[in-house]
Amino acid sequence: xxxxxxxxxxxxxxxxxxxxxxxxxxxxxxxxxxxxxxxxxxxxxxxxxxxxxxxxxxxxxxxxxxxxxxxxxxxxxxxxxxxxxxxxxxxxxxxxxxxxxxxxxxxxxxxxxxxxxxxxxxxxxxxxxxxxxxxxxxxxxxxxxxxxxxxxxxxxxxxxxxxxxxxxxxxxxxxxxxxxxxxxxxxxxxxxxxxxxxxxxxxxxxxxxxxxxxxxxxxxxxxxxxxxxxxxxxxxxxxxxxxxxxxxxxxxxxxxxxxxxxxxxxxxxxxxxxxxxxxxxx
Amino acid sequence: xxxxxxxxxxxxxxxxxxxxxxxxxxxxxxxxxxxxxxxxxxxxxxxxxxxxxxxxxxxxxxxxxxxxxxxxxxxxxxxxxxxxxxxxxxxxxxxxxxxxxxxxxxxxxxxxxxxxxxxxxxxxxxxxxxxxxxxxxxxxxxxxxxxxxxxxxxxxxxxxxxxxxxxxxxxxxxxxxxxxxxxxxxxxxxxxxxxxxxxxxxxxxxxxxxxxxxxxxxxxxxxxxxxxxxxxxxxxxxxxxxxxxxxxxxxxxxxxxxxxxxxxxxxxxxxxxxxxxxxxxxxxxxxx
Numbered sequence: 001x002x003x004x005x006x007x008x009x010x011x012x013x014x015x016x017x018x019x020x021x022x023x024x025x026x027x028x029x030x031x032x033x034x035x036x037x038x039x040x041x042x043x044x045x046x047x048x049x050x051x052x053x054x055x056x057x058x059x060x061x062x063x064x065x066x067x068x069x070x071x072x073x074x075x076x077x078x079x080x081x082x083x084x085x086x087x088x089x090x091x092x093x094x095x096x097x098x099x100x101x102x103x104x105x106x107x108x109x110x111x112x113x114x115x116x117x118x119x120x121x122x123x124x125x126x127x128x129x130x131x132x133x134x135x136x137x138x139x140x141x142x143x144x145x146x147x148x149x150x151x152x153x154x155x156x157x158x159x160x161x162x163x164x165x166x167x168x169x170x171x172x173x174x175x176x177x178x179x180x181x182x183x184x185x186x187x188x189x190x191x192x193x194x195x196x197x198x199x200x201x202x203x204x205x206x207x208x209x210x211x212x213x214x215x216x217x218x219x220x221x222x223x224x225x226x227x228x229x230x231x232x233x234x235x236x237x238x239x240x241x242x243x244x245x246x247x248x249x250x251x252x253x254x255x256x257x258x259x260x261x262x263x264x265x266x267x268x269x270x271x272x273x274x275x276x277x278x279x280x281x282x
Numbered sequence: 283x284x285x286x287x288x289x290x291x292x293x294x295x296x297x298x299x300x301x302x303x304x305x306x307x308x309x310x311x312x313x314x315x316x317x318x319x320x321x322x323x324x325x326x327x328x329x330x331x332x333x334x335x336x337x338x339x340x341x342x343x344x345x346x347x348x349x350x351x352x353x354x355x356x357x358x359x360x361x362x363x364x365x366x367x368x369x370x371x372x373x374x375x376x377x378x379x380x381x382x383x384x385x386x387x388x389x390x391x392x393x394x395x396x397x398x399x400x401x402x403x404x405x406x407x408x409x410x411x412x413x414x415x416x417x418x419x420x421x422x423x424x425x426x427x428x429x430x431x432x433x434x435x436x437x438x439x440x441x442x443x444x445x446x447x448x449x450x451x452x453x454x455x456x457x458x459x460x461x462x463x464x465x466x467x468x469x470x471x472x473x474x475x476x477x478x479x480x481x482x483x484x485x486x487x488x489x490x491x492x493x494x495x496x497x498x499x500x501x502x503x504x505x506x507x508x509x510x511x512x513x514x515x516x517x518x519x520x521x522x523x524x525x526x527x528x529x530x531x532x533x534x535x536x537x538x539x540x541x542x543x544x545x546x547x548x549x550x551x552x553x554x555x556x557x558x559x560x561x562x563x564x565x566x567x568x569x570x
Contacts, residue, residue, distance in 0.1 A: 011358040011391065020389065027385050031376040034412065104372040109428070112336060114362040115389050278338055 017116040024115075024123025029130050038097070041194075042088045043135055046081040049207075050139060053077040054147045062209075065239035074147030079233035080206045081139055086165065086229050087197055089132035090172025094124055095179035095193045102278075103186035111277030121177070121271075128173040129166070136165060149237070157236045160253065164232035167260045171225055174267025181274035200226045205234075211245035218247055228259040287314045288347075289436050289467045290335060295344035297330050304330045306491035307344070312436075317458070317468040319482035319499070321475070323561055327491040328471050329369065332440055335469070336366055349436060362390055365434030365466075367425050369441050375413030379405055379424055382413060383431055390432030402457050403427045404450075418445045426454070430461065437461065439470045443477060455480050475554045487557060489564040503556035511551070515544040 032038060057073035064070060101107050110120060143149035152158065179196070183189040201207055203217055204226035210218065221227040234242070235251035243251055290312035297305040305327040312318040322328045333339045334346060337353040337360075346353055351360045377385070383400060387393035400409050403423040408416060413424055426442060439458075443451045451474075458468065458481050472478055478485055479499055486496040495502055509524045512531050516539070525531050528548045535543045551559070 011362055023385065023388050027377065027381070030381070031374070034376040035374065100374065104374060105368060105370065106373045108338065108368060109366075109371070109373070111338070112361060112364065112366040112368075113386065113389050113432070114358040114391075116358060 011114050012116065017118045018122070020115060020119035021122025021126070024119050025126030025130065028123045028127035032093075032127055032131055038093065042093045043131060045088060046085045046135065047138055047142060049084070050074065050077055050081040050142060050147075053081075054143075063239070063242045063245075066241050069150075071239065071242065072147065072149070074143055075149045075237070076209075078139065078143040078147075078149050079237040080230055082136055082165075082237075083168070083204075083226060083230035083233045084201055084206045085132060085135045085139060086168035087172050087200065087226050089135055090128045090169045090174075091176040091179065092193055092197045093128060093131070094173055094176030095182075096189045098124070098177060098180035099183040099189035099193075100186040102180065108278050117275075117277070124177065125170065125173050128169050128176075132165070132169045152236060160232065161236045164229060164236070164256065164260075167257070167264065168225075168229040168232070171260050171264040171267055172229075174264060174271050175225070178267055178270035178274055200224055203227075205230045209245075222247070222259075225260055225263040228256045232256040232260075288312060289314050289349055290318075290469065291345075291347040292331075292335070293345040295331065295334065295346060296342045297327075297334060297339065298342045303491055305334075305341075308488065308491070308493045310486050310493055310496050312467060312469060314435075314467055315462075315465050316483040317462060317470060317481050319478035319485040320469060320471045320488060321478055321485055321557060322488035326488045328488055329440065331488065332438060332469065332471060336364070336438055337361070362392075362432060363435045365429040365432055365437040367429035367437070367439045367442050369444075371421065371425050373413070375416070375421070378410050378412055379416070379427075380409040382424060383427055386428050386431045392433055393431055394433050396431070399427045399431050402430075402460070404453055419447065419450050422446065423450075423454075426457070430466075434466065436467045436469070439468060439472075441471055441473065443472070443474065451477070475552075475557055479553045487560050489561050492564075494564050495560055499553065502553065503560050507556045507559055508551055511547075511549045513545070513547040513549065520545075 032043075054072070054074035054077060060073055061070040062073060062076035098107075140151065144151055179193060180189075183192040200221075203213065203221040204210070204224065205213070205221070206226070210221075210227070210230065213221070218227075231246060231251065232253065234246075235253060235256075243249065246252065288311045290310075292308055292310050295305055295308040296303070308327070308331060310318075320328050320332065330339065334341045335348050335353055337348075337356045340354055348356070349360060349363055353360075379400060380396065383396045387396050400406055403426055405420065405423055405427070408420060413421060416424065422442070422445060426439075429437060429439070443454050446454060455477070462468065462481075468481075470478065470481060482499045484496065484498050485502055487494050487502065495504075497503075506524075509526055510528045511522060511524050512528050512535075513520065513522045514535060515521070523531060532543070532546065532548065535546075549555075
C-alpha cells in the first residue's frame with residue numbers, strides 16, 4: 001500500500017483513475033455475487049429460462065440445418081438467452097444497482113471521497129463485462145454439455161460473437177446508467193426497470209421467435225437495441241438456412257453494428273448528462 | 283502558520299429553498315486542531331450547514347472556506363484531506379468490514395493502517411463479517427472507520443453516536459481523543475450535550491438558521507447563564523434566587539428561618555440547562 005509515500009499534489013491523473021477503476025471492478029464484482037436477488041434475477045435468469053425452454057420444447061423442431069439436422073429448442077434459444085444476458089448484465093443490473101446506490105447513501109459516501117467519477121464508471125462497466133462474460137460462459141457450457149447444442153467452428157463466427165458481446169454489454173451498461181436516473185427511490189427501481197427489460201425481451205425475439213411477430217411489432221422492436229443484439233447472436237449460433245427468417249432475409253451484421261453504435265452514443269450522452277453523485281439542490 | 287490558522291471559515295452563509303430560509307447568515311471559524319461542536323434542535327440548519335461545508339450542497343450566499351478551498355469547487359485533492367461521517371447509512375453492505383476499509387484506504391494518498399483502524403473502532407472480531415450482518419451500532423462504527431481511514435486533516439462527524447450504548451459511546455469518545463491528540467480538526471454535530479462537553483473545545487449553537495452563540499464550551503451562554511440557582515420553599519411558596527455565593531445565601535436563610543429551609547436545592551446550570559435556555563430564548567424571540 002502507498003502508506004509511506006508523501007501526499008501527492010494531484011489526484012486527478014489518468015493513471016490513478018485507471019488504477020482505481022481496476023480496484024473498483026474487483027470490489028463491484030465481489031459485491032455483485034453476494035446479493036442474492038441480483039444473482040438470481042440478473043445472473044441466473046437467462047440460464048433458468050434456457051433450461052425451461054429447452055426442456056419444455058424438447059420435442060419441437062425450430063428449423064433444419066443444411067445437412068438436414070434439426071435445430072433443437074436449446075439450439076434456437078441459446079442465442080436468444082445470450083442476448084437477454086447482455087441486456088440484463090448491463091442495463092437491468094446497472095439501472096437498479098445505481099438507483100439503489102443513489103438512495104442508500106453509497107453514492108453520497110463516494111462523492112465525499114477522492115474517487116474519480118471515471119473510476120466509478122470503469123468499475124460499473126467492468127462489473128457488467130465480467131459478470132456478463134461469466135453468464136455467457138455458463139450459458140454456452142450448459143447449452144453444449146447438457147443440451148448438446150452444436151457450437152460454431154468457424155473463427156469468424158466467434159469474432160462476431162466477441163464484438164456483439166462487448167458492444168452489446170457496453171451499450172446496455174451505458175443505457176443502464178442513464179436509466180438509473182429515472183426511479184425516484186431505490187425501492188421503486190425494480191418496478192421501473194424490470195417491466196422495460198421484460199417488454200423488450202418479448203418484442204425483440206428473446207422469448208418469442210422474432211419471425212413470428214407481426215411486421216409492425218418487428219419495426220417497433222428495431223428501434224431498440226435488444227433486437228439487434230439477438231439478431232447478432234442468432235447469426236453466430238444458428239445455421240445459415242435460418243437466415244431467411246430474418247427481416248430482409250439477412251443477418252444484416254452491418255445493421256447490427258450501426259444500431260448498437262447509435263445506441264451506444266445515445267447511452268453515453270444520456271449517462272453523461274443525467275449522472276450525478278448527488279442532487280446538490282435536494 | 284499562526285496558532286489560530288482556520289481550517290473552516292464561514293461568513294454570512296445563507297441557504298434558501300424558495301421562500302424557506304434554512305440558514306440565515308451564519309458566521310463561525312474552526313481553528314486547526316480543535317473540535318468544534320455544532321449544536322441545535324432538529325431543523326435548525328445544522329445539517330444544511332455541515333453539508334455545504336462538505337461540498338454536498340450549494341449555498342445561496344456567503345463565503346465559505348474549508349481547508350482554504352471553496353467547497354462548491356472542491357476537487358479530489360481537497361476531498362482527500364477530509365473525512366466525512368454522514369448522519370445515516372443504509373448501504374447494502376455486501377462486503378466485509380476489512381474489504382470495505384481496504385477499499386477506501388486505496389482511494390486515499392496517505393491512509394492509516396486498516397488493521398489499526400479496525401482495532402480503534404473495536405471491530406477486530408468482525409473484520410471478516412459482511413457489513414449487512416452487523417448491528418446498527420457496529421455499522422455506525424464502520425462508518426466512523428471509513429471516515430478516518432484516509433487520515434483526514436478535518437473530520438466531519440454528523441451525529442456519530444446515535445444508537446450507541448453507553449459503553450460504545452465511551453470507547454468512541456476515547457477514539458476521538460486519540461484523533462484529537464494527533465492533531466485532527468473535528469466538526470461534530472450531536473444531540474448529546476454531554477458528548478459535546480466531553481469532546482468539544484468550542485461550540486456554536488444554531489437555531490432558526492442563525493448562530494445564536496459561539497464560545498468555548500465552558501463559556502457558552504455567557505457568565506450569567508452559569509450563575510448558580512438556589513431554590514427553596516417558604517410557607518408553601520417556591521422561591522428562586524440566582525447568586526454567585528449560594529453558600530452565603532443558604533447560611534442567611536437558615537439564620538433567618540431558624541430551621542432547615544424546605545425543599546432546598548443549589549443548582550449549577552449544566553451545559554444542557556444553558557443550551558435549553560439559549561434555544562428557548564431564541565424560540566421566544568421568534569414567536570414574539
